[in-house]
Amino acid sequence: MSRPRPEPVQVVKQRRDAALSALVSSIPYSQFLGIHFDRRGDELTATMSFDEKIIGNPLLPALHGGATAAFLEITAVIGLSWSRLWEDMETGVLSLDEIEAGHMPRLPKTIDFTIDYLRSGLPRDSYARARVNRSGRRYASVHVEAWQDNRAKLFAQGTGHFLIPERKP
Amino acid sequence: MTTDKAKLAKQFIEAIPHAKALGMDMTEIGDGIAQLEMDYDERFIGDPETGVISGGAVSALMDTCCGAAVMSHPQVKGATATIDLRIDYMRAAVPGQRIRARAEVYHLTRTVAFVRAKSYDDDSENPVATATGAFTAERKS
Numbered sequence: 053m054s055r056p057r058p059e060p061v062q063v064v065k066q067r068r069d070a071a072l073s074a075l076v077s078s079i080p081y082s083q084f085l086g087i088h089f090d091r092r093g094d095e096l097t098a099t100m101s102f103d104e105k106i107i108g109n110p111l112l113p114a115l116h117g118g119a120t121a122a123f124l125e126i127t128a129v130i131g132l133s134w135s136r137l138w139e140d141m142e143t144g145v146l147s148l149d150e151i152e153a154g155h156m157p158r159l160p161k162t163i164d165f166t167i168d169y170l171r172s173g174l175p176r177d178s179y180a181r182a183r184v185n186r187s188g189r190r191y192a193s194v195h196v197e198a199w200q201d202n203r204a205k206l207f208a209q210g211t212g213h214f215l216i217p218e219r220k221p
Numbered sequence: 222m223t224t225d226k227a228k229l230a231k232q233f234i235e236a237i238p239h240a241k242a243l244g245m246d247m248t249e250i251g252d253g254i255a256q257l258e259m260d261y262d263e264r265f266i267g268d269p270e271t272g273v274i275s276g277g278a279v280s281a282l283m284d285t286c287c288g289a290a291v292m293s294h295p296q297v298k299g300a301t302a303t304i305d306l307r308i309d310y311m312r313a314a315v316p317g318q319r320i321r322a323r324a325e326v327y328h329l330t331r332t333v334a335f336v337r338a339k340s341y342d343d344d345s346e347n348p349v350a351t352a353t354g355a356f357t358a359e360r361k362s
Contacts, residue, residue, distance in 0.1 A: 079275070080266040081267050081278055105241075107237075107239055108238075108239050117302070118243075121277060121281065129267075158270060167306050172302065
């Protein structure tokens, strides 16, 4: 028995990149904070570019804890949505046409979010990755790690619980 | 607020670029209690389908509010930093309405301030979100 020929790489990439872009560009606050996402396969890395407006302590200077909190939460929301979107996309439930027309699943709602500030955020770019520890039918638990210069030296981490929206009819 | 306090409150926000960028307003400060407000702004939307403000923007308001409460405590000297902050989202803030956060230092040790905060929109009976956090603090000896 022969297995079906895999799709051309450009087709796969175009679909995945369109989905990510539609998901990320839909959140105005993410744009406001200068957050963008890079994709390697299904792995996402969020970057929050340094900007004067995310400073909390100009004397040190250090990033504002609120900007860090928002960065972690947005990374978690996108990471969780992405993992669910990925399944729909790869199994063909969601087509490229639908993705490009903006037919995205609803975003999960944050129930609670805890941020652990490990060291002060330096005035430079920040990176973060989310790990979905559990994603059930109704609830999900997501952990996020954020770093700057060294991947091993986290400056903040967070855990959040999310309510997964019912699927659109 | 007295004119002196109002001036101090204004200076506090002016000194924090992120608070200024979000248009935060300090409406009360002193004795370990602070109140901050922030207008609804389309740039702060977290869910485009509903127009509801991002949880991150509310977190930023509450984090700043908690920090201000710590610094206003008569027993604390100097600045503070967040050690940890937990935010519970009770309900979606109504789009278009101003958010008001109120924080109080409920316990102070030699090195740590424990803070609680609540956020409201126009409905002052039902909070939009609550927060509890630990902040660094240096106690006056």
